[in-house]
Amino acid sequence: MDLHFSAADEAFRAEARAWLTDALDGEFAVVRGRGGPGDEHSLFEARWAWEQHLGAHSWTGVAWPTEHGGRSLTLHQQVIWFEEYARARGPGRLGHIGEGLVGPTVLHFGDDEQKARFLPGIRAGTDLWCQGYSEPNAGSDLANIATRAEPDGDDWVLTGQKVWTSLAQWSQWCFVLARTNPGFREGSSSKHQGITFFMVPMDQDGIEIRPIRQVTGTAEFNEVFFDGARARGADVIGGVGNGWKVAMGLLAFERGASTLGQQLAFRNELDTVVEALRASGRIDDPVIRQRVARLHGELEIMRWNTLRVLSTSATDVRPEALVTKLYWATWHRALGELAVDAAGAGSLLGRELEDPEPGDELTDAQRLFLFTRADTIYGGSNQIQRTIIGERGLGLPREPAPAPAAAIAKGP
Secondary structure, three states, X not given: OOOOOOHHHHHHHHHHHHHXXXXXXXXXXXXXXXXXXXXXXXXXXXXXXXXXXXXXXXOOOOOOOHHHOOOOOOHHHHHHHHHHHHHOOOOOOOOHHHHHHHHHHHHHHOOHHHHHHHHHHHXXXXXXXXXXXXXXXXXXXXXXXXXXXEEEXXXXXXXXXXXXXXXOOOOOEEEEEEEOOOOOOOOOOOOXXXXXXXXXXXXXXXXXXXXXXXXOOOOOEEEEXXXXXXXXXXXXXXXXXXXXXHHHHHHHXXXXXXXXXXXXXXXXXXXXXXXXXXXXXXXXOHHHHHHHHHHHHHHHHHHXXXXXXXXXXXXXXXXXXXXXXXXXXXXXXXXXXXXXXXXXXXXHOOOOOOOOOOOOOOOHHHHHHHHHOOOOOOOOOHHHHHHHHHHHHOOXXXXXXXXXXXXXXXXX
8 A cells, every 4th residue: 555645635634634623622622532432421412413513514424425425535535534533532433333334335235225215314423323233142153143034014023132232222223133044043054144134223112222331330332122123125235135245244344444543542542641651650660661662563563554454445355454353452451451550559549529420430541441351352352353363364274163052961
């Protein structure tokens, strides 16, 4: 990938930086730097207004074609936008699931009617989305889903449970993977077949949302129960039975240019931790300095590898891309550990507040530490990531399948 920015790119950078500075110094100053890891629950109404402000000024869907309301930005300009957003400490995006995952998926797999139905609300920031993938018995092994959908006239009726559903309590829509092959049995070799990708409205009977309270005290994750919830047949993306292909395409879009913005947000967090180390005088500790240097070097490696991956097609998975989740999750967890070490004994004390909301009593260092413990679990645990790297990237033999529970109980 050519890493040199043209004069037009630099002019775009100046435009983006000026707009963000003006917006976040003014009406939306209250949300600046909020909504990051462990803080996703904060200032919902103000951050949703920010989403709509972005949409009104054409700063959502920046990579989308102009005929669908986007800016058709080049890859260089997308990188610039996400980097400038992170540099300006823009708030955590409530619309990132819709804009970064649903939008590209509809553009790639959807028909014209579906594009007209779903894209405008995402781009305007009025429609928020959540993801209906994981289940109690289908986390890292996503193809093990058991949620089922049965036809009823032109509609489908969904029954099942999803878990770890971020922002479900605020979302208008959920994209849901469900089984449409009634003969499926757990452990079947055909479990990747007969899965369908549904767009499901959340405001209807037959959907129950239960918050999952975390160690941080907040509850941005949820369990979602479908008991007779309905989806239109016209809202199936990619055709009945083709959901696995669509689901994998969606996950490929997740590795887009926005990952560079995530890394610049990591840079902001690292800089904050270093400032705390300087304030406490612990920056002079040679062991601490070595940990800081290591984190700095690994963050640079993360950036260069991402740029290398972005030089290929969005749906072309290169071996270099397989290390991404394992690498950044492990790095971020190490940063959380350094953050509490920087605070020393003070890391054991929370904020003293009158009538705090859940999680508000935590310091920034405590929130970062507690949240990053989960980074190496969600989205595929570190153990699963290493298996993926070994089997798909290095061509090693597949891990042996675990013995069925009945065989274990029976014994030799």
